[in-house]
Amino acid sequence: xxxxxxxxxxxxxxxxxxxxxxxxxxxxxxxxxxxxxxxxxxxxxxxxxxxxxxxxxxxxxxxxxxxxxxxxxxxxxxxxxxxxxxxxxxxxxxxxxxxxxxxxxxxxxxxxxxxxxxxxxxxxxxxxxxxxxxxxxxxxxxxxxxxxxxxxxxxxxxxxxxxxxxxxxxxxxxxxxxxxxxxxxxxxxxxxxxxxxxxxxxxxxxxxxxxxxxxxxxxxxxxxxxxxxxxxxxxxxxxxxxxxxxxxxxxxxxxxxxxxxxxxxxxxxxxxxxxxxxxxxxxxxxxxxxxxxxxxxxxxxxxxxxxxxxxxxxxxxxxxxxxxxxxxxxxxx
Amino acid sequence: xxxxxxxxxxxxxxxxxxxxxxxxxxxxxxxxxxxxxxxxxxxxxxxxxxxxxxxxxxxxxxxxxxxxxxxxxxxxxxxxxxxxxxxxxxxxxxxxxxxxxxxxxxxxxxxxxxxxxxxxxxxxxxxxxxxxxxxxxxxxxxxxxxxxxxxxxxxxxxxxxxxxxxxxxxxxxxxxxxxxxxxxxxxxxxxxxxxxxxxxxxxxxxxxxxxxxxxxxxxxxxxxxxxxxxxxxxxxxxxxxxxxxxxxxxxxxxxxxxxxxxxxxxxxxxxxxxxxxxxxxxxxxxxxxxxxxxxxxxxxxxxxxxxxxxxxxxxxxxxxxxxxxxxxxxxxx
Numbered sequence: 001x002x003x004x005x006x007x008x009x010x011x012x013x014x015x016x017x018x019x020x021x022x023x024x025x026x027x028x029x030x031x032x033x034x035x036x037x038x039x040x041x042x043x044x045x046x047x048x049x050x051x052x053x054x055x056x057x058x059x060x061x062x063x064x065x066x067x068x069x070x071x072x073x074x075x076x077x078x079x080x081x082x083x084x085x086x087x088x089x090x091x092x093x094x095x096x097x098x099x100x101x102x103x104x105x106x107x108x109x110x111x112x113x114x115x116x117x118x119x120x121x122x123x124x125x126x127x128x129x130x131x132x133x134x135x136x137x138x139x140x141x142x143x144x145x146x147x148x149x150x151x152x153x154x155x156x157x158x159x160x161x162x163x164x165x166x167x168x169x170x171x172x173x174x175x176x177x178x179x180x181x182x183x184x185x186x187x188x189x190x191x192x193x194x195x196x197x198x199x200x201x202x203x204x205x206x207x208x209x210x211x212x213x214x215x216x217x218x219x220x221x222x223x224x225x226x227x228x229x230x231x232x233x234x235x236x237x238x239x240x241x242x243x244x245x246x247x248x249x250x251x252x253x254x255x256x257x258x259x260x261x262x263x264x265x266x267x268x269x270x271x272x273x274x275x276x277x278x279x280x281x282x283x284x285x286x287x288x289x290x291x292x293x294x295x296x297x298x299x300x301x302x303x304x305x306x307x308x309x310x311x312x313x314x315x316x317x318x319x320x321x322x323x324x325x326x327x328x329x330x331x332x333x
Numbered sequence: 334x335x336x337x338x339x340x341x342x343x344x345x346x347x348x349x350x351x352x353x354x355x356x357x358x359x360x361x362x363x364x365x366x367x368x369x370x371x372x373x374x375x376x377x378x379x380x381x382x383x384x385x386x387x388x389x390x391x392x393x394x395x396x397x398x399x400x401x402x403x404x405x406x407x408x409x410x411x412x413x414x415x416x417x418x419x420x421x422x423x424x425x426x427x428x429x430x431x432x433x434x435x436x437x438x439x440x441x442x443x444x445x446x447x448x449x450x451x452x453x454x455x456x457x458x459x460x461x462x463x464x465x466x467x468x469x470x471x472x473x474x475x476x477x478x479x480x481x482x483x484x485x486x487x488x489x490x491x492x493x494x495x496x497x498x499x500x501x502x503x504x505x506x507x508x509x510x511x512x513x514x515x516x517x518x519x520x521x522x523x524x525x526x527x528x529x530x531x532x533x534x535x536x537x538x539x540x541x542x543x544x545x546x547x548x549x550x551x552x553x554x555x556x557x558x559x560x561x562x563x564x565x566x567x568x569x570x571x572x573x574x575x576x577x578x579x580x581x582x583x584x585x586x587x588x589x590x591x592x593x594x595x596x597x598x599x600x601x602x603x604x605x606x607x608x609x610x611x612x613x614x615x616x617x618x619x620x621x622x623x624x625x626x627x628x629x630x631x632x633x634x635x636x637x638x639x640x641x642x643x644x645x646x647x648x649x650x651x652x653x654x655x656x657x658x659x660x661x662x663x664x665x666x
Contacts, residue, residue, distance in 0.1 A: 133558025225466025233562025
């Protein structure tokens with residue numbers, strides 16, 4: 001468990017997607033967030049109190065959370081001094097970077113000197129097996145995407161919330177560092193040694209009651225040239241009975257690379273094609289449209305997509321989730 | 334560089350595929366191998382001199398190579414004493430296990446005491462980037478498989494050898510611990526943090542001369558529920574112009590799991606479907622049939638498969654490779 005409340009560090013975030021860790025915690029767990037701290041050249045903000053390290057400590061902050069991500073998750077050099085200062089003020093540190101906090105000498109020494117905790121969200125000490133592909137009891141929903149950062153985690157959390165409100169048996173299963181921060185458990189699957197991707201997901205979502213749903217947070221996209229291997233291992237390990245395709249309609253190319261976006265239909269077809277290896281009954285139950293960047297025509301585009309694929313298409317953050325839940329309730333093995 | 338010659342350790346290998354690391358080195362680099370050492374309950378042998386640690390040292394052995402693999406690559410407890418004894422006799426140790434040799438206290442202390450080297454073939458200190466998916470210069474061939482352990486490494490090495498004999502520009506690129514031992518470079522891709530699978534392969538096979546071929550060793554299978562994520566990341570990072578499907582016709586189910594084998598046609602179709610994300614000209618140029626376990630009808634089955642897929646089908650260990658090379662020579666970008 002990480003001590004709360006948090007001061008969220010935004011660094012010099014180049015755009016809104018870069019602060020998705022901070023934004024995710026602030027959206028789903030606002031009561032844990034005391035303020036944000038950004039560098040002068042940051043291009044985005046959470047719209048909460050901008051406060052200094054000293055001010056945060058005065059207001060009772062317990063942990064300094066690195067809330068900004070970059071492809072590859074490497075620690076920018078300039079941050080080390082800031083982190084060491086936070087430690088010297090008595091703050092614990094939480095990081096989703098691939099570089100371990102303790103791998104930086106200054107950070108490691110400062111943490112020992114000031115008696116604070118270093119939380120590396122991408123690491124754990126679990127010894128995983130390789131995936132077995134055997135059918136497990138209980139039901140599973142996986143959120144998949146046309147790209148990275150399109151709403152897979154928000155969709156999974158929104159589905160969990162809606163099912164809890166209906167008193168269904170359900171658990172959100174985090175697979176990324178932000179999800180792990182929000183749920184306070186889970187595995188950052190992109191930090192697992194690649195031999196164990198599907199095995200780690202099998203560990204994360206074990207046998208359960210027949211009427212229990214694991215809602216598994218998806219990662220990347222089967223069509224993203226950087227991360228498709230992770231997405232496929234996650235799909236096979238999840239052996240989902242159902243999946244939701246998450247899509248951001250204003251996106252023009254794949255995040256961080258020069259590659260074209262797949263269509264929603266491409267994603268449905270490829271997910272079924274690959275997913276049937278570990279669950280022959282895999283089916284798409286809907287499309288989650290992230291309309292946060294749209295100004296107009298939200299309703300039209302949802303209707304159009306719904307009609308094209310003959311599936312519910314909603315924005316899970318603004319719309320009622322019954323169309324998804326109704327279809328999930330009909331799934332019996 | 335690892336000091337030679339080697340004593341190959343077979344442990345209590347449960348079958349022939351379990352000793353594929355030792356068998357690969359002994360087949361491709363027999364001049365490096367002084368003998369084998371196995372435990373009393375071992376079920377397979379290389380057919381070379383069975384000698385003790387002491388005898389191997391007398392005959393000049395320099396390195397004790399753990400030549401047996403298991404799914405997950407974990408160190409069996411009983412081996413530690415044997416390794417420590419080898420070290421005490423002055424032998425260096427080479428291991429392809431996921432557990433680092435130095436992570437075992439007794440091994441680590443013994444190595445320091447006796448001044449020997451510990452080689453963890455699955456590890457390196459390279460800091461990879463995430464994959465970019467950008468087209469690189471030079472040409473690339475990837476060997477893919479219907480399953481694990483069907484001949485992807487042997488096929489790649491045989492193709493490299495045949496191309497070298499024709500004075501073509503060619504490099505074998507190892508992606509597994511045995512390949513790394515044979516080639517004395519490369520990356521064990523299944524030990525890479527999963528975020529960097531495709532990025533590591535991009536590093537392994539960088540820009541090269543337009544008429545140079547990288548022959549990239551495949552791993553696992555897109556249809557293997559344990560390892561398909563690794564296979565997909567490797568496919569995307571390789572961005573192959575051409576691929577060869579490797580198949581073992583006597584295999585009845587996927588190695589190590591309860592899953593059906595795909596057909597050669599399934600593998601061709603899925604490899605093209607997924608591979609076109611990073612190389613739209615990807616094509617299958619043939620089928621490599623591992624006939625080592627067949628007694629009769631080798632020629633008939635090759636003809637049958639060749640006719641079914643309208644592609645050359647040969648055993649690259651026993652047959653002339655011209656049918657493959659001829660097709661590769663026709664590929665121009």
